[in-house]
Amino acid sequence: MNGENNFFKSAFSVDNVIFGFDEGDLKVLLIKRGTDPYNGLWALPGDLVYPNEDLDTAAYRVLEELTGLKNVYLEQVHTFGAVNRHPLGRVITIAYFSLVKISDFALKAASFAQNVEWHNVESTMKTELAFDHNAILENCFNALTQRVRIRPVGFELLPPKFTLTELQHLYEALLREELDKRNFRKKILSTSLLIDLDQFQEGVPHRPAKLYQFNKQRYQQLEAHGFSFEVKESKKKEKKKRLAALISA
Amino acid sequence: MNGENNFFKSAFSVDNVIFGFDEGDLKVLLIKRGTDPYNGLWALPGDLVYPNEDLDTAAYRVLEELTGLKNVYLEQVHTFGAVNRHPLGRVITIAYFSLVKISDFALKAASFAQNVEWHNVESTMKTELAFDHNAILENCFNALTQRVRIRPVGFELLPPKFTLTELQHLYEALLREELDKRNFRKKILSTSLLIDLDQFQEGVPHRPAKLYQFNKQRYQQLEAHGFSFEVKESKKKEKKKRLAALISA
DNA sequence: ACAGGTTAGTGTTGTTCTTACGCCGATTTG
DNA sequence: CAAATCGGCGTAAGAACAACACTAACCTGT
Known part of the structure; x- marks a missing residue:
């Protein structure tokens, strides 16, 4: 140089x-x-x-x-x-x-x-x-x-139509923690960020699940109003950690 | 070029x-x-x-x-x-x-x-x-x-010894929202991240407040265990936003 | 056609967290 | 000693969260 x-x-x-x-x-x-x-x-x-x-x-x-x-x-x-x-x-x-x-x-x-x-x-x-x-x-x-x-970025990783179970598996993989099926469904549906397509899976060897789509428009609307999506760490996991920290103290 | x-x-x-x-x-x-x-x-x-x-x-x-x-x-x-x-x-x-x-x-x-x-x-x-x-x-x-x-980065902005009111004002400035005095104190003290110095302000024209110090050691301990500090957006503000978004929808 | 296998879908209750709220006490100043 | 200022404290109602188990729908193989 x-x-x-x-x-x-x-x-x-x-x-x-x-x-x-x-x-x-x-x-x-x-x-x-x-x-x-x-x-x-x-x-x-x-x-x-x-x-x-x-x-x-x-x-x-x-x-x-x-x-x-x-x-x-x-x-x-x-x-x-x-x-x-x-x-x-x-x-x-x-x-x-x-x-x-x-x-x-x-x-x-x-x-x-x-x-x-x-x-x-x-x-x-x-x-x-x-x-x-x-x-x-x-x-x-x-x-x-x-x-x-x-942010609900997870949806970018899924195909356009997906089932709630697929979505849950994705979140479990990303967050590295297991989620309760019923609580997960309640929470995610309550955001109104999913569109129920009234369509069903085909060719699966069991009861077919409903298909959903991400409601991007709705999300942008909420975002524009400064409203933020949030998935918190579960209290359960949090408690475990706090306990571990206290023990070592 | x-x-x-x-x-x-x-x-x-x-x-x-x-x-x-x-x-x-x-x-x-x-x-x-x-x-x-x-x-x-x-x-x-x-x-x-x-x-x-x-x-x-x-x-x-x-x-x-x-x-x-x-x-x-x-x-x-x-x-x-x-x-x-x-x-x-x-x-x-x-x-x-x-x-x-x-x-x-x-x-x-x-x-x-x-x-x-x-x-x-x-x-x-x-x-x-x-x-x-x-x-x-x-x-x-x-x-x-x-x-x-x-993360409790806010403490980096305060002098080594500070009062709870000062800390609250800092958070209010950073988060741009007003906080309830009693709730703030409860929450912040419950984290055990503050050391009560048993010292008091001097030279103020009113009742002097207790001085506290940030417990960095304790924080690092918690952090090492993956425990994360969190100040959420208040539900109140959140509701306002949700309402605003819904109205415009 | 029916039995067995597989995943989908759904509600309630106890517990914890969050919010809202007002008054007295300590200190300084004039 | 009166007035002004900020410090410090507790409770109750409501909201969110966590835990938990059974029936429904469809496919497959016999």
């Missing part, structure tokens, strides 16, 4: 943590690196930001190039800029997380063969990823679990 | 939104710019990140150079990177917010004369600041009001 130009010997990238939900558990979309550094390791999809491109635009671009999806939920989470996080130079990265319906996704997936895969989030967090992507994943996962309590 | 080097014709900076609390209202520390661009306008303190400096380090440096304070609360909030946010080139900025006790601060302030000042947050938000600093301030203020519900 030499002289006054030092400040410009640096670059920035975006990295996306793309979450999906399938078969009752939470997944993240990873790419297997085919070049050095970290050749052969799994990594989060990302790219350098073009010189005349906004950050959000870059994040959407990366997402679309990879999945073919537009108009998906995307949110900036944190910027990682440790001096040595990239072996080839000073590159800071802005991390985004994104929520996609796996059902919408299938399209492009085939073309990438084994280079792109959905991975279970929990096990991925225990595996070594390229760069500082473990830290990024963890950070974004935490952000997701926060967000889901405050 | 020419050729492959384009990606490196860019720089990144940090900007700090430094909050303080005084005389019952929330303030932010601003610097009056003495050079172009935006000469004469107020701006958030910030600087380019050195080539071999971590982002957080840079933010701490800016804060310390300005206030002389170390070990203050500092948190990364959001990165702003619109292509044209800086008139002289592509500069993205990582915004941090910071909480300082105004009483600790006095030190360095004098040397800056009129270039550095505490400004009331509400009125600042209605004034034009340099660059995109209005957006940054707004974003950080929102982040602060979120954080204060989840």
